[in-house]
Amino acid sequence: MKKTILFLLLLAGLSALSGFLMSEMSWIGRVGINLMHKEYRFLKVWWQGAAVVYGVLLVLFGIQSVLHRAANIWVARLLHVVFLAGAVGGLYLTNADFSDDFSHNLLKQRFHMGAYLFWGGWMLISLFFLAKKQKRAPLATDAGSTARADQ
Secondary structure, three states, X not given: OHHHHHHHHHHXXXXXXXXXXXXXXXXXXXXXXXXXXXXXHHHHOHHHHHHHHHHHHHHHHHHHHHHHHHOOHHHHHHHHHHHHHHHHHHHHHHHHHHHXXXXXXXXXXXXXXXXXXXXXHHHHHHHHHHHOOOOOOOOHHHHHHHHHHHO
């Protein structure tokens, strides 16, 4: 439990840094958000961007936590690898988009680094669960035989 809390604090710090970096977009990026992409106005305020990033990372952490506890150890590891591959793919596609799309390129490098930190956070979540030992609940038959042996 202590490691999980420390990891969630690490994700909070990573999200704060991501929100700050995305709020440091270029002037032309701010104009574009004000005029055309109003749904992204939250990215202009660092703590709002950080809250969104942290919220999404918490949802991903929750999903992977449930899968880690509910699935067989091999299935859980396979799913974490799939999530890791999805995060790596998202990082690659984000980088490609920032490189190829002129309007996204205008947002400048700090904004890009903030977006990359989101994908890095998701990769860390997958690696956290891949490194974490899976606690197995005792089978009902095992619990019954243990109880009988004690009597």
